[in-house]
Amino acid sequence: MRAFLVSILILFSFQAKSQLLFNFTWKGEPITLSRYYPLGEKDSIQFTELKCYLSNIELKGKGNKDYQLAAAVYLIDAEDSTSFVLDSSIDTRNFKSISFTFGLDSIINTSGDLEGDLDPVLGMYWAWNTGYIHYKIVGHSSLVPTPSHLFDFHIGGYRKPNATYFKLELLLTGSTIELDLYQLFNENINLNLSHQLVVPGKLAFELATVLKSSIRVK
Amino acid sequence: MRILNVVLFLVFISYSFIVVVTDKHPFYIPKHFPKPYYQFKDVPQGRLRFELGRTLFYDPALSRDSSISCATCHLQYTGFTHIDHPVSHGIDGRIGTRNSPVMINLAWNKFFHWDGGVIHLNAQAINPLTHPKEMDMDIVELLKRLNNSSFYRKRFYAAFGDSVITTPLLMRGIANFSVALVSANSKYDKVILKEEGVAFTDQEQRGYDLFQKYCNACHTEPLYTSHEFKKNGLELDPELKDLGRMGITERKADSLLFKIPTLRNVEFSFPYMHDGRIQKLKEVIEHYSSLPTGNKNVSKELKKIKKPFTEEQKKDLLAFLKTLTDKEFLYNKDFSFPRGER
Incomplete structure (x- = not known):
């Protein structure tokens, strides 16, 4: 009887769809908002707000027809869940690769469409400079030398040469797209010296480039 | 005499009816103007939408402490700008860094603000509404405020066929007023x-x-x-x-x-x-x-x-x-x- 149940379970686990997910991670582990993570030898970091845009997502290959996700724009918000389900209707194992825009391209940025995930109430719209924050990373760290220890990175901008969106194509070796923030805070940002960025420009482009290289499929 | 009164009354009634039915959005393209830049297909105009935008434009409830409206810095008789002050002052008397611009013939504008930072009339109002030195209003809070008002729910329903007020509807409402500000009779x-x-x-x-x-x-x-x-x-x-x-x-x-x-x-x-x-x-x-x-x-x-x-x-x-x-x-x-x- 037990053997039968186990075989049924195995059968089901093989047949269950492999949903397309997105996670913010820290050294490969999904980040839980407000939890403290060690940073360096004696400091810590806590994220309170993590958001990013993905757009024009398409799955390709293995003889299947290419599959375009229902919405043109997805705002990933770590507040909703540690694992964000991008699409539950397909099985990622039937596809070879995924292509998408990390961030929003200049067309979406300037469309003037304020609907759905582009609604300014979601806190990603720049009212003074038409366009969107592509990646929002907010939290606290003992490294930030202010009384609140707050850091606040609003990374965006679509104008060349400092455009912060990237067209990516990755092999679907797994079903989860991960954006790991460990490298950004260990190697690229010294929170002791810089803890706020709220405008487009060269620095935004540099940080976005690090974020781009911190994406992997698992 | 009584018949005459009845006839006059009927004429009066039908006249008011005609006025309501034919009352169009006041936007027009003057004969000697080029084609407007504004994409009207995105925002179908209508008198009720214009009137809604006008109400919003003059309503101080759109600022954090309900003290100032859009019209505070955009007065009609000065070409919809703020006179006397080099740079405009917003909520709590906070002083901004720029002279509020006039609002004239906006349908022909490609850029908004002195630096051209905003490129859509439909989205422009978000800036002064949320700017800490202007109306300092949180959009989420503003939508709550408007959705809690039966007056506005009815007005949005009449104008847009939807009583649930969202950011896009709010922006279209305001834009329906600002796009109408055509000056071509000098x-x-x-x-x-x-x-x-x-x-x-x-x-x-x-x-x-x-x-x-x-x-x-x-x-x-x-x-x-x-x-x-x-x-x-x-x-x-x-x-x-x-x-x-x-x-x-x-x-x-x-x-x-x-x-x-x-x-x-x-x-x-x-x-x-x-x-x-x-x-x-x-x-x-x-x-x-x-x-x-x-x-x-x-x-x-x-x-x-x-x-x-x-x-x-x-x-x-x-x-x-x-x-x-x-x-x-x-x-x-x-x-x-x-x-x-x-």
Whole structure:
């Protein structure tokens, strides 16, 4: 009887769809908002707000027809869940690769469409400079030398040469797209010296480039 | 007699009915204007939408502490700007860094704000609504406030067929008012359209000729702006440190470039320039007349003014600029505070 149940379970686990997910991670582990993570030898970091845009997502290959996700724009918000389900209707194992825009391209940025995930109430719209924050990373760290220890990175901008969106194509070796923030805070940002960025420009482009290289499929 | 009363009553009733039915959105394209830049297909216009936008425009409930409305800094009789103050003040008397711009013929604008940071009229209002030095309102909070008001729920339903007020609907509502602010009935317009009995005086005509020679490249008629960004010879204000267009494009070449404003109704939209540093129109003419040659903060168009204008020429220019005043616009009852709505 037990053997039968186990075989049924195995059968089901093989047949269950492999949903397309997105996670913010820290050294490969999904980040839980407000939890403290060690940073360096004696400091810590806590994220309170993590958001990013993905757009024009398409799955390709293995003889299947290419599959375009229902919405043109997805705002990933770590507040909703540690694992964000991008699409539950397909099985990622039937596809070879995924292509998408990390961030929003200049067309979406300037469309003037304020609907759905582009609604300014979601806190990603720049009212003074038409366009969107592509990646929002907010939290606290003992490294930030202010009384609140707050850091606040609003990374965006679509104008060349400092455009912060990237067209990516990755092999679907797994079903989860991960954006790991460990490298950004260990190697690229010294929170002791810089803890706020709220405008487009060269620095935004540099940080976005690090974020781009911190994406992997698992 | 009684029959006559009944007939008169019926005529009155049908007349009011006709008025309601035929009452259209007040936007129109003047005969001598180019095609508007605004994409009307995105926002179908309608009188109820216009009226809703007008109500929102004049409602202080759109600011954090319900103290100021859009109209606080955009007064109709000055061409929808804030006069007297070099830079505008918002909530709690907080002082901004710029002179509030006029709201005239916005359907022809490609860019909004002095630095052109906003490129959609439909989304423009988010900036003053949320700016901490202007209305300092949280959009989420504002939507809650509007959705809690049966007055606004009914108005949005009547205008858009939806009583749930969202950001896009709110923005379209406001844009339906601002797009309607067409000014094209100045003396200049009447002269251009050859209206009977209207002509420039000799002085105005001399001013117009001078204007076409020296000013029209940037303040291009009939809109009186080419919608470009230029350096106009003003030095950087060391306190405001406003670099203008460069703040948006991040390009050094765009440092101190500001949007060319329309000159329509310029007689009443004082003070002048992006930071309101010039009080009087004749001083603006003086500024352009006496720009030192070799000033690096001057666009090539201004270098055409090789020698200062004579006193006579300055008076002629001033007289011409006053022909751009459109009293029908400045006192148009359609655009004024909507009385007796609530």
